Amino acid sequence: MSIRTGNSEGKITGWGMALGPETITNDDLASRMDTSNEWILERTGISERRIGGTTAGLAVEAGQTALEMAGCNAKDIDLLILATTTPDDQIPATSGMVQHQLGLQCGAMDINAACSGFVYSLVTGFGFLKLGYKKILIIGSETLSRFTDWEDRSTAILFGDGAGAVVIEAQEGDGYLRGWDLNCEGSLRDILYAEVGGTIVMAGKEVFRKAVLAMTESAKSSMTAAGLSPSDISYVIPHQANIRIIESSMKRLGIAKDRAVSVLHKTGNNSSASIPIALFEALNDGRIKSGDILLLVGFGAGMTSASAVVQWGEANE
């Protein structure tokens, strides 16, 4: 386990999101397989999910919105980091297509840390700001529907397609990444995987149990690194996998569950896109105010987990 302390200078200046064009409701799934709206809603909190599009296409849509909000010219971006576990091609990395379609003139790379990928990428981006880059576009984008077995009721109910993006920019003075933590327990590969050309295989109960432990441990490490306690956290932006995983983690952390931002009822699990989509929602509905402290925390196949404590300030607005 790694713990890092110390601020990293930088601020989030733009954000965007995109969802797959087609809506699949729980009733749609119940008409195809032995399940029901009530079961899915009670066991996961998901009502519907959006599918379709390509990983690059969704990333471009989210990235374009983030660039416009930040008032950034595409040519000013120094680096594109695309978190995805569902690339469009085996080779090359999907980030290259996104870089081309957005008109960026910079380096581009994919990061695959499954559902923890956005937080891994955000921390990586802050690291590059320390190395001298000024503006970085970070996107989480996924088309999980392409890797879902639509006959398997234990996984088909969970996943959706979407993308979320942020622009981070270097700034003088106090930084806005106050603490972070990245982990991987590689021995747990078999509880959640898809072979090349295959679909997602998952030991649901085991993933659930590990997810709660991993999220809680990572969140505690980030808060320790930031010198903060649960009572300092304004909002938790968790990975959107299952509302019961979010609520169990909040209980273990001692943070009221109404502090957790949740969008999964209408998105399902969008893997690395789920945290930036939830962040987008909370920023757009005006919930997040200057001075708020956000705890972003995710877990996923690998089994990875990651968290970041971000201070929101006037500089972000």
Ligand code: COA
């Ligand atoms: N509809 C109806 N019944 C279902 C069902 C469905 N979609 N899926 C499973 N069941 C049945 C099972 O067959 C089982 O029946 P049985 O008792 O007759 O054997 C029963 O419901 C309980 O199954 P179980 O797997 O124990 O349910 P659960 O409460 O653990 O919920 C998950 C299943 C998948 C929703 C839950 O384990 C989960 O969310 N795990 C984490 C998954 C995750 O987050 N993955 C992504 C990580 S990034």
